Amino acid sequence: MLSQETLERYRRMTPGERLTLTFEMIRENAPYLLAGTSDVVDRRFELLRRDNELRNSRMLAALAAMKLRSVPSR
Numbered sequence: 712m713l714s715q716e717t718l719e720r721y722r723r724m725t726p727g728e729r730l731t732l733t734f735e736m737i738r739e740n741a742p743y744l745l746a747g748t749s750d751v752v753d754r755r756f757e758l759l760r761r762d763n764e765l766r767n768s769r770m771l772a773a774l775a776a777m778k779l780r781s782v783p784s785r
Contacts, residue, residue: 744756
């Protein structure tokens with residue numbers, strides 16, 4: 712979890728600054744993501760894909776629930 716101070720700093724960034732930060736993080740971490748045998752790298756990326764899909768499905772479920780709550784009842 713990020714501290715409130717860090718979150719506020721990110722919120723004050725422009726989209727371009729956030730994108731630059733993202734690219735820097737990718738550049739710095741790519742060697743670690745690609746280290747090891749092809750099996751190890753494949754498993755690592757499969758885990759990342761599963762985590763991303765789970766996060767996306769939770770966000771979609773939350774959005775759907777919000778939409779249901781905002782629809783006026785008849």
